[in-house]
Amino acid sequence: MAQLGIIGHKGRMGQALQQAIADAGHAIAGGVDAGDDAAQLADNCDVLIDFSAPAALEGNLHAAVGAGVPLVIGTTGLTQAHHTAIDNAARVVPILQTGNTSLGVTLLAHLVREAATRLGPDWDIEIVEMHHRMKVDAPSGTAILLGEAAAEGRGIELAAHRESGRDGHTGAREKGAIGFAALRGGTVAGDHSVIFAGNEERITLSHLAENRMIFANGAVKAAAWLIGKQPGRYTMAQVLGL
Template sequence: MALIGIVGNEGAMGQALAEVIAESGHTVAGGIDRGGDVAGLADRSSALVDFSAPAALEANLHAAIGAGIPIVIGTTGLEDRHHTAIDDAARAVPVLQTGNTSLGVTLLAHLVREAASRLGPDWDIEIVEMHHRRKVDAPSGTALLLGEAAAKGRGITLADHSERGRDGHTGARREGAIGFAALRGGTVAGEHSVVLAGEEERITLSHSAENRSIFARGAVRAAEWLIGRSAGRYTMDEVLGI
């Protein structure tokens, strides 16, 4: 049985985590939100799960390091400086950061990487995502995760090949580009499709999230997996063994 601390416990994901932790036979060590004592939470936890905000990441990493416990980071909207901080923390404790903790999305990213690696650059890749009206970042962390999977499959960098926010007379699509489209509305938990469009044929790989509990289940499974491991930066692929 693990003692799992929830960072961002007042949000929808925090509430879903509390339910899943209990269902999994573990114990909620406690929860904090903005301004809470993350160091104190870490001291009484076996692992932290963070679904808070990018601005809180550095403090949450320091708390995990101070307590010597692993941390799962599901917060999206991270920038390069956040990833640098995660890399630094991973030298001291086990860290798993992902744009999506769903086991289904993890497998989808694996399939996208495989498809992109086997199809030539004449197959265009477009990523379409839709989320609820309150989501503040776009493209979603999951869309970027899928874009990175496609780029990795092709042996290219996403930063140099992504196309976003097309509007007006944009000209022809660049060969090898990975396009993104973000839709927002209603209460959609998460819809993602990766379209690979070739000459007179098209492949669509999709995932639908029906409830936030799927992300909570994946995060708890990741926390279970991290406990007892050596310091390092881990991935959901490793949790699934793919």
């Protein structure tokens, strides 16, 4: 039984994590929210799980490094500066950062990477995602994760081939682009589709999230897996053995 600490424990994901931890037979070491110091929590747990906000990441990394405990990061909307900070912290403690902790999405990313590799650049790639009306970042972390999987399959950098927010007279689609479309409304937990459009045929790979418990359950599985690992940066794919 592991002692798991929750950063952002009063939020929607924090509440789901509390249930997932109990269901998995682990214990909740405690929780912190905005304005709280995560250092004390880190001193009393085996792993920290962070679903808070990008602005809190630096302090959460500092708490994990100070206590020498692993950290699972499910917070989305991170910048390159955040990823650099994660890389630095991962030299000291094991860290698993992902745009989506769902096991199903993890497998979807694997399939997207394979499809992009085998179909080649003649197939256009479009990623469509929909979330609830309260989500503040777009495209979603999951959509970006899927875009990175597609780019990796093609051996290219996503940043150099990404197209988002088309509007007006945009001209023809750039060859080799990876397009993104973000929809918002209702209480949708998260729908993602990756469309491979070829000449007179299409392949669509999709994942529909019906409840955010799938993200909580995946995060708890990742946290338990991370215990005892060497310092470094890990992925959900490694948790599934992909």
